[in-house]
């Protein structure tokens with residue numbers, strides 16, 4: 001967060017630097033609508049972006065899979081800001097969606113990892129995440145880097161627009177600067193997460209639940225498990241459970257819940273009770289010191305407290321580690337999963 005990409009936080013001066021995007025912040029402040037496009041993990045990062053921009057900058061956001069957007073004749077206004085997210089910068093669906101947006105006269109921005117790749121070359125402005133080369137096919141650090149950039153953008157736009165107070169803006173900057181240490185403390189729990197993962201190696205299905213900012217994290221947790229361990233997994237907003245997926249829960253079903261303390265805490269506690277009442281196995285990511293969920297869940301992974309809007313950056317890490325260990329223990333090649341390519345260029 002401090003030095004690994006051009007976008008950076010300087011806590012002392014409370015300034016955020018966002019590469020080329022700094023120059024178009026005034027356009028974002030004026031924006032009537034933001035469209036976010038991406039595929040796979042990048043689309044999940046975009047969903048976190050939607051929640052952030054709508055909360056901090058009070059601007060309507062639509063998030064869409066580039067693979068749908070490119071084929072369906074979407075409405076694009078020439079004053080739309082289209083934000084394309086891609087780790088590789090080469091995803092054919094995202095490039096095609098960018099071309100549509102450009103033909104409609106929209107301003108197109110990019111968040112990419114690979115310097116000089118096709119997407120940065122085809123956008124009006126952008127920021128490189130500089131997350132370093134991703135060896136594995138499944139995006140992991142790309143997700144945290146993309147979400148960090150989106151968080152910084154939404155904060156900066158909200159602050160300039162006056163929809164995010166100076167106090168809240170500075171509080172979030174200070175907390176962003178603390179996250180590398182907090183992430184390190186989660187990584188230090190890897191051994192315990194490995195032991196827990198071993199219990200679910202033979203699962204054939206899994207559910208991932210979260211509310212608010214943690215709903216996209218549930219989607220990403222499920223995608224990671226599918227991609228590298230080939231276990232069928234679904235991510236849902238926890239409040240949707242009663243509208244269908246609850247029918248799947250029995251003693252064979254592990255349910256991974258992102259349940260850190262935020263304004264939906266009481267609700268997620270009742271969701272966990274609903275799962276336990278149906279004999280599902282609950283593995284919950286909770287805030288350090290949480291005794292309520294600890295008393296109900298089969299396993300908890302405690303993570304440091306943070307601000308609600310920044311929680312995706314921490315809660316996703318245990319989910320990534322769980323997928324990694326389950327895949328390794330199943331003998332899967334975590335770097336090169338079957339049927340997947342790093343850059344989907346067709």
Ligand code: F1P
Nearest residue numbers: 039040041086087088091138139
């Ligand atoms: C999008 C993506 C990745 C996924 C896999 C296939 O890539 O769906 O999220 O992990 O590598 O492609 P990108 O546009 O972010 O490079």
